[in-house]
Amino acid sequence: MKDSFRDVLGVSRMITRRLFNGFLVAGLAPPITMPARSQTGAGVEEAIAPLDQLYSIQIQRGNEVLLAQAPRGPGLDRVANIKSCSKSIVALILGTCIARNEIPSVDARLVDVAPDLVPQDATDGVSEITMEHLVSLTAGLEATSGGNYGGWIASANWVSDVLTRPIVAEPGSRMIYSTGSTHVLGAALTQASGETLLDLARDRLGRPMGFEIPPWSRDPQGFYLGGNEMALTPRAMLAIALMMRDGGRYDGDQIVPTDWIEASVVPRARSPYSGMDYEYGWFITETGYILARGFGGQVIAAHPDADLAVAITSDPTRPANSEGYFGDLVSLLDGPVLDLARQG
Known part of the structure; x- marks a missing residue:
């Protein structure tokens, strides 16, 4: 760690x-x-x-x-x-959430930050995944990008789909490029702050810096897609x-x-x-x-x-x-x- x-x-x-x-x-x-x-x-x-x-x-x-x-x-x-420059924006928002004590630290576990996001049938090992694993794309879960992307966004619950995928690498050990990891992170930021990812992006980046951020895609549960499709x-x-x-x-x-x-x-x-x-x-x-x-x-x-x-x-x-x-x-x-x- x-x-x-x-x-x-x-x-x-x-x-x-x-x-x-x-x-x-x-x-x-x-x-x-x-x-x-x-x-x-x-x-x-x-x-x-x-x-x-x-x-x-x-x-x-x-x-x-x-x-x-x-x-x-x-x-x-x-x-x-x-496109995936969105991942970098979500990462910046995580930094603001930690600074405001909405999330205790980058080492905080997902199950502690946003327990409601973790499904009952989550893959063994998901309980050890931290904010750092998600933001650095080292969560170890099977990727949702590339050839898996279409099936992932066609699923009924994007967050649960990510967290029930097999762990293919020890969390923290290597980068697995996966938009799903950043999407879970964005959903966790929403749960921790009480604001949508759109509002967080607008309040903490857009308005202070003088630019607009229009709404973008959401998942079936209403979470804004973390890691793709943002427009600037x-x-x-x-x-x-x-x-x-x-x-x-x-x-x-x-x-x-x-x-x-x-x-x-x-x-x-x-x-x-x-x-x-x-x-x-x-x-x-x-x-x-x-x-x-x-x-x-x-x-x-x-x-x-x-x-x-x-x-x-x-x-x-x-x-x-x-x-x-x-x-x-x-x-x-x-x-x-x-x-x-x-x-x-």
């Missing part, structure tokens, strides 16, 4: 604390292209030209937007399905990236506790697909990005050392594998985007 986030603060101080004078997200607008300092963004523009899945990209260093373009798709001010504007995605870059602060306000952000970049598992380290809802790249990743190529990325925040949206109907389009996006972040950050 790993230590709670309060015990790992000395392990990683990767997040710096900067203030950002942000902007409120605008209302709906037609698709747009907004170059900023295009003369210095030539390398990025050249790199994205052949990426026909890419809808939008924004790059900010410090308080300066270096590039903001939406060559395809609905633009920067209309909501996009952020690309500008809101950039605001989240800035908040991650700046240690949980946005426009001078502490949105998510700094200690939770710091704990969120301590490696706890490794993706069997990309090889990236995975922490509390966020990937960490070898070059220092804190990364949320969604199907199709949705990306929220922060690079504290380079003072960078990046948001990318892509066609949500087309896959983005680590060896394919997502790999192209990682190469874009590691190459032209970091090069752009070093200019000036």
